[in-house]
Amino acid sequence: xxxxxxxxxxxxxxxxxxxxxxxxxxxxxxxxxxxxxxxxxxxxxxxxxxxxxxxxxxxxxxxxxxxxxxxxxxxxxxxxxxxxxxxxxxxxxxxxxxxxxxxxxxxxxxxxxxxxxxxxxxxxxxxxxxxxxxxxxxxxxxxxxxxxxxxxxxxxxxxxxxxxxxxxxxxxxxxxxxxxxxxxxxxxxxxxxxxxxxxxxxxxxxxxxxxxxxxxxxxxxxxxxxxxxxxxxxxxxxxxxxxx
Numbered sequence: 001x002x003x004x005x006x007x008x009x010x011x012x013x014x015x016x017x018x019x020x021x022x023x024x025x026x027x028x029x030x031x032x033x034x035x036x037x038x039x040x041x042x043x044x045x046x047x048x049x050x051x052x053x054x055x056x057x058x059x060x061x062x063x064x065x066x067x068x069x070x071x072x073x074x075x076x077x078x079x080x081x082x083x084x085x086x087x088x089x090x091x092x093x094x095x096x097x098x099x100x101x102x103x104x105x106x107x108x109x110x111x112x113x114x115x116x117x118x119x120x121x122x123x124x125x126x127x128x129x130x131x132x133x134x135x136x137x138x139x140x141x142x143x144x145x146x147x148x149x150x151x152x153x154x155x156x157x158x159x160x161x162x163x164x165x166x167x168x169x170x171x172x173x174x175x176x177x178x179x180x181x182x183x184x185x186x187x188x189x190x191x192x193x194x195x196x197x198x199x200x201x202x203x204x205x206x207x208x209x210x211x212x213x214x215x216x217x218x219x220x221x222x223x224x225x226x227x228x229x230x231x232x233x234x235x236x237x238x239x240x241x242x243x244x
Contacts, residue, residue: 036145
């Protein structure tokens with residue numbers, strides 16, 4: 001782990017190689033941000049498939065973890081200010097549409113993060129996932145390299161206002177099952193659905209679904225279609241988890 005001393009600019013720092021200068025140019029062009037400790041941003045763009053084959057090379061996993069939390073707070077802060085008359089439930093649903101793997105992967109793709117990343121190309125690596133994780137790691141690196149206010153200003157101006165179409169986001173319907181799966185993905189929980197009672201004449205053709213989280217049974221729901229039963233089971237599970 002890097003110490004604070006390693007983040008102090010050196011008066012006689014060595015000349016950057018072309019790849020380092022290219023990264024600096026990228027940060028300045030896309031975020032109007034000039035890094036103090038470039039190593040943080042190099043780490044942010046280093047996948048474990050690369051770092052595992054090198055000594056004294058850090059992957060972006062820890063920065064990804066930090067960036068995930070920072071982005072969550074920035075977006076929550078932004079929505080709190082933008083929608084002063086909306087309640088907690090509304091803000092949570094809108095945030096879930098913005099802070100998710102699909103959106104972060106889209107933003108990372110638009111920024112062409114793959115071309116700045118260090119990773120071993122292979123069939124087992126999904127580029128979209130790689131770029132989404134790197135996006136989180138970059139924000140984590142920026143937070144450590146500066147502070148919350150600076151990172152928030154950059155993210156709002158160069159990410160939210162540039163890549164988030166609120167008219168489109170607000171028009172999207174967010175169902176209980178999607179919200180639950182997004183929550184599970186964010187917290188690395190394995191969520192599955194089980195139909196425990198098929199629709200038959202004996203039960204008035206009603207399906208019963210159950211939510212399973214990390215092999216533990218949670219909410220149940222009924223419906224005339226499997227999707228409806230899963231929606232109702234998700235709704236009950238979110239209530240039990242205190243997510244409403």
